[in-house]
Amino acid sequence: MRRTGTFRALTALVALIIVLSLAGCGGGATGTGGDAGQGGGGAIKVGLNAELSGGVASYGQSFVKGVELAAEKINAEGGLLDGRKIELVKADNKSEAAESTNAALKLMTQDNVVAIIGAATSGNTMAMIELANENQIPVIAPTATSPGVTVDPETGETHEFMFRVCFIDPFQGEAAAKFALDELKVKRAAVFTDSSSDYAKGLAEAFKEAFTAGGGEIVAEESYVQKDTDFKSQLTRIKGANPDFLFIPGYYEEVGLIIKQAREDVGLDIPMMGGDGWGSPRMVELAGAANLNNTFFTNHYSSEDPDPEIQAFVKAFQEKYGEVPDGFAALGYDAMLLLADAIKRAGDADPVKIKDALAQTKDLRVVTGTLSIDEKHNPIKAAAVIEFKDGKQVFRTKVNP
Numbered sequence: 001m002r003r004t005g006t007f008r009a010l011t012a013l014v015a016l017i018i019v020l021s022l023a024g025c026g027g028g029a030t031g032t033g034g035d036a037g038q039g040g041g042g043a044i045k046v047g048l049n050a051e052l053s054g055g056v057a058s059y060g061q062s063f064v065k066g067v068e069l070a071a072e073k074i075n076a077e078g079g080l081l082d083g084r085k086i087e088l089v090k091a092d093n094k095s096e097a098a099e100s101t102n103a104a105l106k107l108m109t110q111d112n113v114v115a116i117i118g119a120a121t122s123g124n125t126m127a128m129i130e131l132a133n134e135n136q137i138p139v140i141a142p143t144a145t146s147p148g149v150t151v152d153p154e155t156g157e158t159h160e161f162m163f164r165v166c167f168i169d170p171f172q173g174e175a176a177a178k179f180a181l182d183e184l185k186v187k188r189a190a191v192f193t194d195s196s197s198d199y200a201k202g203l204a205e206a207f208k209e210a211f212t213a214g215g216g217e218i219v220a221e222e223s224y225v226q227k228d229t230d231f232k233s234q235l236t237r238i239k240g241a242n243p244d245f246l247f248i249p250g251y252y253e254e255v256g257l258i259i260k261q262a263r264e265d266v267g268l269d270i271p272m273m274g275g276d277g278w279g280s281p282r283m284v285e286l287a288g289a290a291n292l293n294n295t296f297f298t299n300h301y302s303s304e305d306p307d308p309e310i311q312a313f314v315k316a317f318q319e320k321y322g323e324v325p326d327g328f329a330a331l332g333y334d335a336m337l338l339l340a341d342a343i344k345r346a347g348d349a350d351p352v353k354i355k356d357a358l359a360q361t362k363d364l365r366v367v368t369g370t371l372s373i374d375e376k377h378n379p380i381k382a383a384a385v386i387e388f389k390d391g392k393q394v395f396r397t398k399v400n401p
Contacts, residue, residue, distance in 0.1 A: 043087035044080060044349045046071070046339065047107035049118035049128065049139075054095025059120035059328050063142045064090065065321055066332025067117055073316070074336070080343050086336075089113055093124050100124040101131065108135040114349045115140065117335045120328065122146035125162075132161040138355040140339055142331040143300075145169045145199075145276075150377040163358050163377045165334045165368070167401075169199055172275040172298045173206025175383040175399040176247060179296065181214045183385075183397065184271055186245035190220035190238045192258065194250040197226065203249035203275050211247075219243050224254060231258045235266040244270055251277040256286025263291040273297060279327065279386070279393075289391030300327040301368040302384045302395035313367045327368075334366040369398075 048067060051060025071086045079085045089111045091103035100119050107113045108131060115138045119125045125144035132139045141149050141164040150162045180186050189211055194200035208218050220241035222234035235258070238246065246268065248255050255278055262268040271294045278297035303314050303324050313333060317325040325333075341364055342357035343349060361373040369381035380401055387396040 041084060043085050044343065045087050045089055045111060045113045046336075047104075047111060047113035047116040047118075048088055048090045049093055049100055049103045049107060049116050049124070050090065051095040051120050051124065052090070052092035054093075056095045056121060059143065060093070060095070060118070062326055062328035063118070063120055063332030063335070065317070066142070066325065066329035066334075067336045069313075069317055069320055069329075070333045070336035070340070072320075074340050080340060081347070081349060084349070086340070093119055095121075095124070097123050097127040100127040104128040104131050104139075108132075108137045113137065114343075114351050115339055115354055117142060117332070117339065119144065122149055125149050129159050129162055133159065136355070137161060137351050138163060138358055140165065140335045140358070142166065142335040143328050147376075158376050161355055163338075163373065165338055165366070165371065165379055166300055166331050167381065167383060168378055169202045169275070170206035171401065172383060173203040173208075173249065174210040174401075175298050175385070176203075176249075176273050176275070176296075177207045177210035177214060177216070178399050179298075179385050179397070180211065180245050180247070180271075180273065181216055184245065186271065187216050188219045188241075188243045189216055189245045189247055190222070190241060190243035191218060192222050192224070192231075192234065192238065192246060192248045192250075194254060195223040195225055197250065199275075199277065200249045200251075204247070207247050207249065224250075224258075226251075226254065228254060229257060231261050232265050235262050235268055239266055239268050246270055246272045248272060248274045249277070250274065252280040252283045252286065256283050259287040259291050259295060263288075269294075271295065276300065276327065283388070284391040289388075292388035292391060295388050296396060297386050298383045298399070299386050300384065301330045302386055302393070303330075304393075304395040305384065305398075306395075309365065310367055330367045334368050334371075337366050338364060338371075 048064055050064050051057050071088055075085045091107050093100035093103045107116055117140050120143050122144040125141045128139050138161045143166050145166055145168055147168050151158055191204050193204040220238045222238055273296045276299045279299050342354050346353040346357040364371055371379040371381040374380050382398040382400045384398055385396040386393045
């Protein structure tokens with residue numbers, strides 16, 4: 001729904017109240033943020049608006065680790081703009097959109113950051129759009145995949161100060177169709193969609209369009225809703241249509257059960273595929289290791305990709321945190337690299353100049369690929385395809401846009 005003038009006025013009033021409250025608590029100087037509030041040649045402050053607590057805290061905590069690792073590397077190599085160090089300023093949005101707005105407001109007007117990296121989810125990121133435009137502070141979303149993060153869904157206009165390093169949802173559907181046609185050589189696909197999920201429906205539509213455009217045929221379409229547990233009737237109808245491929249663009253909670261029932265109860269022994277919603281360790285627990293053989297999903301990167309850039313990142317991350325970095329960590333790392341590159345090319349830590357440089361990014365090498373920013377402020381880069389083999393996620397290939 002498009003925001004009305006009354007809503008914007010109310011938002012501005014709430015923002016003013018919060019600013020006055022923060023000032024009364026002894027915070028720093030208020031203002032538009034950016035380089036002017038940092039004393040010129042001091043540290044370059046970068047805000048992190050992250051889900052550090054709440055329902056999706058694991059997402060926020062993970063991308064923050066990636067940002068921290070990248071910032072440490074940049075500082076160790078001499079910093080930016082003749083030796084200025086990056087200083088990260090963290091704010092916890094508590095996994096809530098309203099708190100994300102509050103966190104962004106503080107970062108922009110109290111902490112005087114030149115840019116914000118975050119949030120992890122699309123809803124928490126879109127909660128910053130108006131503030132980013134009003135305060136002229138660029139926001140780089142590491143993992144928010146909804147098209148609405150960077151483009152107004154009603155007007156089609158690009159949000160001037162909003163950017164991202166992850167590909168958008170529809171691209172995953174296109175990448176899956178290309179992989180199915182070119183790598184698996186299938187021609188007859190069925191689609192089994194979570195009709196209660198905009199994420200799943202978006203991937204399904206993109207897959208169907210790309211698959212038929214590439215010469216394939218959609219022979220069956222079925223649906224379910226979140227929290228369903230019995231899928232045998234739909235799977236039986238799908239089997240009756242004789243497909244040679246099944247696309248399931250949902251989340252692991254249901255997909256794991258779908259695959260288990262398809263293999264064990266219905267005898268549907270064809271390749272299956274989905275999007276990054278499959279990327280959970282619980283998939284093996286729900287579906288069974290053997291049942292997951294000959295299944296694939298698209299993701300933003302794979303820690304097992306032999307690319308030297310990826311392996312150097314994985315090694316450094318493991319040395320610092322003692323764990324293998326997931327996609328959130330890799331995209332957080334890349335968001336910091338993108339911002340640092342823009343600051344270098346801008347030759348200044350002025351937020352507007354940084355915004356302009358971000359929009360002009362071309363062929364930047366980062367962990368998740370080589371990216372360019374398009375006119376909608378989305379990255380043009382490849383998707384990784386992950387294959388399950390005996391319960392393990394194995395890098396299969398990359399699909400270019």
